[in-house]
Amino acid sequence: MLSSKRLILAHFWLAFAAFGVALVLGAWQMFVRSPFNVWHFNPEFYYRSVTAHGSVMGYVFPTLVAMAFGYAITESALEKPMIGRRWAWTGFFLVAIGAVVAMVPVSLGLASVLYTFYPPMVGNPFYYVGVVLVVVGSWIWVALMSINFIAWKRENPDRPVPLAMFANVAGAYLWGWTAVGAALEILFQILPVAFGLRSTIDAGLARVFFSWTLHAIVYFWLIPTYIAYYTIFPRAIGGRLYSDAMARISFILFVVVAMPIGVHHLFADPQVGAGFKFMHSVFTGLVALPTLLTVFTICASAEIASRLRGGKGAFGWVSALPWKNPIMLATALSLVMLGFGGAGGLINMSYQLDASIHNTQWITGHFHLIFGGAIVIMYFAIAYDLWPHLTGRALNTFGMMRTQLWLWFIGMIVTTFPWHYVGILGMPRRMAFYDYLNPAIAPQAFSVMMSAIGGFILLISGILFLTVLFRGQFGMRSEAGAYRFAIPVHMPARIPVALNSFGLWLALMIGLTLVNYGFPIAQLLALPQTNVPAVYVGAAR
Amino acid sequence: MSSETGPHHGEAVAARIERRWAALSIVIVGVLVGMATFIGIHQATMPQGRVELANPRTLHLSGEFIESNLGTSVEADGSVVVRAVGQQYSFTPQCIVVPVDTPVNLRTTSADVVHGLLIEGTNINTMLVPGYIADLQIRFKKPGEHVMPCQEFCGIGHQGMWGKVKVVEKDAFAKLMASRRRISCVE
Numbered sequence: 044m045l046s047s048k049r050l051i052l053a054h055f056w057l058a059f060a061a062f063g064v065a066l067v068l069g070a071w072q073m074f075v076r077s078p079f080n081v082w083h084f085n086p087e088f089y090y091r092s093v094t095a096h097g098s099v100m101g102y103v104f105p106t107l108v109a110m111a112f113g114y115a116i117t118e119s120a121l122e123k124p125m126i127g128r129r130w131a132w133t134g135f136f137l138v139a140i141g142a143v144v145a146m147v148p149v150s151l152g153l154a155s156v157l158y159t160f161y162p163p164m165v166g167n168p169f170y171y172v173g174v175v176l177v178v179v180g181s182w183i184w185v186a187l188m189s190i191n192f193i194a195w196k197r198e199n200p201d202r203p204v205p206l207a208m209f210a211n212v213a214g215a216y217l218w219g220w221t222a223v224g225a226a227l228e229i230l231f232q233i234l235p236v237a238f239g240l241r242s243t244i245d246a247g248l249a250r251v252f253f254s255w256t257l258h259a260i261v262y263f264w265l266i267p268t269y270i271a272y273y274t275i276f277p278r279a280i281g282g283r284l285y286s287d288a289m290a291r292i293s294f295i296l297f298v299v300v301a302m303p304i305g306v307h308h309l310f311a312d313p314q315v316g317a318g319f320k321f322m323h324s325v326f327t328g329l330v331a332l333p334t335l336l337t338v339f340t341i342c343a344s345a346e347i348a349s350r351l352r353g354g355k356g357a358f359g360w361v362s363a364l365p366w367k368n369p370i371m372l373a374t375a376l377s378l379v380m381l382g383f384g385g386a387g388g389l390i391n392m393s394y395q396l397d398a399s400i401h402n403t404q405w406i407t408g409h410f411h412l413i414f415g416g417a418i419v420i421m422y423f424a425i426a427y428d429l430w431p432h433l434t435g436r437a438l439n440t441f442g443m444m445r446t447q448l449w450l451w452f453i454g455m456i457v458t459t460f461p462w463h464y465v466g467i468l469g470m471p472r473r474m475a476f477y478d479y480l481n482p483a484i485a486p487q488a489f490s491v492m493m494s495a496i497g498g499f500i501l502l503i504s505g506i507l508f509l510t511v512l513f514r515g516q517f518g519m520r521s522e523a524g525a526y527r528f529a530i531p532v533h534m535p536a537r538i539p540v541a542l543n544s545f546g547l548w549l550a551l552m553i554g555l556t557l558v559n560y561g562f563p564i565a566q567l568l569a570l571p572q573t574n575v576p577a578v579y580v581g582a583a584r
Numbered sequence: 585m586s587s588e589t590g591p592h593h594g595e596a597v598a599a600r601i602e603r604r605w606a607a608l609s610i611v612i613v614g615v616l617v618g619m620a621t622f623i624g625i626h627q628a629t630m631p632q633g634r635v636e637l638a639n640p641r642t643l644h645l646s647g648e649f650i651e652s653n654l655g656t657s658v659e660a661d662g663s664v665v666v667r668a669v670g671q672q673y674s675f676t677p678q679c680i681v682v683p684v685d686t687p688v689n690l691r692t693t694s695a696d697v698v699h700g701l702l703i704e705g706t707n708i709n710t711m712l713v714p715g716y717i718a719d720l721q722i723r724f725k726k727p728g729e730h731v732m733p734c735q736e737f738c739g740i741g742h743q744g745m746w747g748k749v750k751v752v753e754k755d756a757f758a759k760l761m762a763s764r765r766r767i768s769c770v771e
Contacts, residue, residue, distance in 0.1 A: 086740055086741070086743055087740045090737070090740055090742075155740065157737050161697065161698055161737060163696070163697055163698070164698075164738075164739065245715065246697075246698055246713050246714050246715060247713050247715055250713065285602075286598065286599075286602055309711075311700065311709055311711045311718075312713060312716075312718075313632065313636070313693075313710070313711065313713055313716040313718040313719070314713055314715075315635070316631075316632070316633060316634055316635055317631045317633045321630075324617075325617050328613045328617040328620075329613060331609075331612075331613050332610065332613055335605075335609035335612065336605070336609060339602070340602075343601075389616060392620070393616075393620035393623075393624075394624065394629070394630065394631055395620060395623050398629075398707040398708070398709045401700075401709045401735070402700055402702065402736055403702065468704065468705075469702055469704030469705060469706075469731075470704075471702060471733040471734065471735040472735065473736070473742065474733075474742060475742070477743070478746075481731070483730075483731040484731070532594075532595075533594075533595045533598065566635065567635075570635070572637065572639055573637060573715045573716070575639075575714040575715045576640070576641065578672075578696055
């Protein structure tokens with residue numbers, strides 16, 4: 044029962060419009076830094092573009108998708124209109140205004156600090172204010188998800204919360220808490236300097252705060268994708284979900300262990316000691332668990348669907364899957380990218396292997412494969428699946444959808460595999476251009492050209508995606524019926540309290556974060572004279 | 585799935601397979617973490633143990649990072665130490681010279697914003713965060729030259745921040761070191 048269709052469509056359209064703009068910037072960056080570009084250009088434009096690309100793709104696009112999908116889940120899984128639609132619109136406008144406020148100084152070249160901020164470089168204060176508005180808007184969503192969850196449980200004390208809603212609320216809580224790290228950095232460290240109230244900043248402490256947000260934010264991006272795996276995919280291919288309980292355990296694991304692992308981004312940093320780096324490394328290993336569980340459950344669910352359709356044999360059932368169904372295709376391609384990206388992640392997890400690839404193009408390849416590949420391709424699937432229910436019009440350009448999904452997959456592989464390779468060779472990331480005439484760098488030129496071609500394939504795929512959605516707005520009117528989620532093979536009669544509530548898990552989430560971050564932060568706060576002079580970028584000279 | 589034995593049997597089978605997979609997953613993660621731990625301890629490849637400070641405002645006035653102390657030195661106890669500073673958009677010294685097959689202590693910091701350095705063709709990789717000293721134990725197996733780019737975005741000249749490392753034979757290094765207290769390969 045989707046009654047807030049306009050609200051959800053507004054979120055999706057803003058998300059995908061922002062995505063389209065950032066995608067063009069990404070493709071342009073791939074071109075100018077490759078040997079294809081023989082013209083001179085101002086490197087400042089490159090860093091401006093990277094700041095915009097990262098801020099939109101990291102903060103605006105996935106946040107809006109999670110919000111839109113969250114509202115859709117609330118109304119369709121709980122089967123009632125959501126509480127607080129007005130507040131939801133407030134959140135939407137805060138995100139929209141925040142995005143504009145942040146992007147104006149970035150476009151003017153006043154805040155080319157990249158989306159990871161990098162103090163002691165400090166840009167125009169309105170860039171940070173804009174990011175804060177985006178986060179505050181998304182926190183309204185977090186509160187609304189929590190309120191709707193609690194209200195429904197109160198009205199239905201004897202029924203388990205539907206899996207889609209349970210997972211959605213897990214994602215909301217995860218985001219609410221992980222955003223705190225960057226919020227502390229911006230509010231207490233960067234903004235006072237950006238507004239000129241202070242002139243020094245502790246760069247090491249800022250990096251620790253940011254790492255708190257920087258890793259778990261990926262799981263916030265990932266959760267809509269996992270919800271689609273568990274609750275859309277089995278239904279879309281005519282099957283059932285293998286296990287409801289294991290799904291809940293996976294989402295709970297993300298909530299608990301996504302945060303206390305962020306210091307693995309700081310393995311090469313001098314301001315955190317070896318002990319806590321080791322702790323975070325171990326916890327990073329744990330976060331592979333929910334993904335391993337998920338891959339099993341989803342593959343098993345696919346097998347169930349295939350055997351219901353007459354699939355036979357140990358592996359023969361794979362061919363009996365409905366491959367023409369875009370959701371089937373997207374999920375399979377997503378899992379392939381998740382496999383490669385996850386394997387790369389296990390390499391990044393250890394200090395010893397990370398030293399070879401830290402801050403090289405390997406890392407750029409890694410998170411583009413996981414986020415841009417495995418996660419975003421499921422955002423496409425979610426949009427395709429929900430669109431007829433939101434627009435009230437048929438979406439039947441299946442051939443175009445399949446082409447779009449294949450192009451995204453191929454583009455992502457062609458972009459990221461050479462990136463991984465040059466990373467192993469030691470090519471540093473975030474550079475506007477390279478001197479390909481230098482004999483030490485020349486062997487990397489071919490791989491960079493491959494990546495640039497991949498970037499353009501991705502751009503074509505993105506244009507096709509927007510075309511499909513746009514045409515969907517003007518298709519034949521048709522009633523899509525109620526929006527439904529996959530049902531487990533064995534519907535659990537009773538669910539343990541722990542798998543139906545968050546109290547214990549939130550306590551663990553906050554407790555583990557305090558244990559793993561408390562000491563490094565306290566130590567840096569206690570150390571005297573770690574504040575260093577700020578370096579203003581884009582200031583009037 | 586097996587209709588002849590009833591739904592409850594199927595449910596039990598499903599739960600058993602799932603538990604086995606979960607156990608296997610835990611073993612996989614355990615082995616990976618164990619491997620990283622073993623190698624870290626066995627080969628002593630752990631990050632620096634303690635946090636050291638260096639004030640970027642007074643780097644040039646006193647302490648180990650004054651200009652005359654930068655470059656490669658042989659300490660009183662015979663160990664080789666390289667001290668270098670990163671600033672927008674260069675390293676000092678731009679070219680570092682080290683002996684082959686010798687343990688070297690690389691001590692670096694930043695004079696302004698966050699930088700980093702990696703030495704291509706090796707796994708030497710560290711961040712240069714202003715206010716803090718990065719301390720790394722390194723060793724080169726073969727003589728030769730490596731490029732040493734800054735690997736962290738440090739401003740609009742970041743793409744131009746490339747240093748160099750020259751690894752020389754031990755006797756050549758001793759000859760270079762004989763006449764000077766601090767050496768580099770900056771010409």
